[in-house]
């Protein structure tokens with residue numbers, strides 16, 4: 001281990017994974033709200049992807065799911081009595097609230113936080129800011145536990161700095177790394193941090209979407225950049241095209257992905273594409289010919305096909321300096337325009353040389369693809385050695401987590417099951433054991 005690398009930390013799908021139509025503006029979430037879910041299959045699909053990446057030689061970590069249904073939130077909202085009584089009352093009087101506090105949405109760890117690697121920060125530590133996720137109630141309750149799990153995973157304050165989430169108000173709406181990409185030569189060198197926002201909160205004259213919410217503001221990204229101690233000329237901001245948000249692109253990672261010297265994005269992704277390109281090339285500096293701007297034209301793949309297939313919600317991974325592999329969901333293979341485009345892409349002269357397909361249907365049906373499920377953390381060798389080793393995927397952990405899923409997870413879940421006190425019991429028992437497997441300590445309220 002001599003050079004820095006990029007680790008992926010995937011969210012392990014929790015035992016209450018279900019489809020409740022909670023995310024206005026997210027087409028899959030709204031369309032699948034009547035479906036029953038399969039938490040066991042969901043967790044195993046995620047584990048299979050994690051194991052495959054570990055087997056390919058990438059550093060792969062696991063982030064634990066949160067305590068759900070979240071009884072402390074129901075108590076905060078006025079329900080009282082025993083846990084079973086609270087579940088029963090919530091199911092009767094506020095079923096959508098019960099669904100919200102039962103969501104396994106923390107699986108999408110691209111939304112867990114924004115991470116700045118040590119090559120970029122003023123104190124040369126890796127900085128983490130959990131995302132407040134204020135736009136959706138069910139996600140706004142994630143950041144505290146997310147912060148605790150990140151601190152239990154990246155423990156050593158010599159290497160890692162943890163900030164609290166930004167103020168939980170729309171002006172600072174923050175969706176984390178789903179709207180953040182880092183470009184660099186080597187992962188350990190200083191890079192360019194690219195922040196994409198949906199609207200300017202304090203400028204009502206600036207463009208913003210009309211139909212669906214812009215979840216992430218410019219002001220949130222600027223605050224994160226200040227906290228992380230980033231240099232102004234290493235930071236680029238770009239506004240998402242409001243029209244694509246209105247078409248269902250609720251996060252920028254549904255329409256663009258970047259890695260090292262490659263930016264792979266759709267023609268319609270940004271409000272001002274020419275400016276985005278110019279700003280990135282200026283920040284990149286000399287050797288501009290090394291930077292790959294791979295723009296997918298709408299004539300080849302319409303925006304609707306991007307949303308249906310999640311083409312851009314892929315993981316773009318470096319196998320060596322000039323060789324990248326793209327990890328895509330099965331939906332890409334089933335979309336003729338997308339699949340034809342991908343075949344031509346890998347034959348062309350971009351650094352992307354291979355496409356690998358993974359079945360992530362359980363997560364995809366709530367609008368989460370391969371990229372949503374992972375948080376990227378670029379690490380130097382010394383930082384890598386400082387991570388909690390119990391969270392790193394390998395043969396033994398894969399085996400152990402599969403047995404753990406078999407022991408605790410159901411293979412079918414309907415909205416009505418969320419009121420079952422047995423589900424709460426199963427979920428807490430599972431997480432209690434998981435904190436031992438991953439050596440996290442007591443990160444959940446029920447353990448305190």
Ligand SMILES: NCCC[C@H](NC(=O)CCC(=O)O)C(=O)O
Pocket residue numbers: 018019020021022023026029030103105108110111136139178250251366367368369372
């Ligand atoms: N990065 C992908 C995030 C997907 C997530 N979906 C959800 O929360 C849907 C949950 C439901 O509808 O049951 C979201 O929209 O934030």
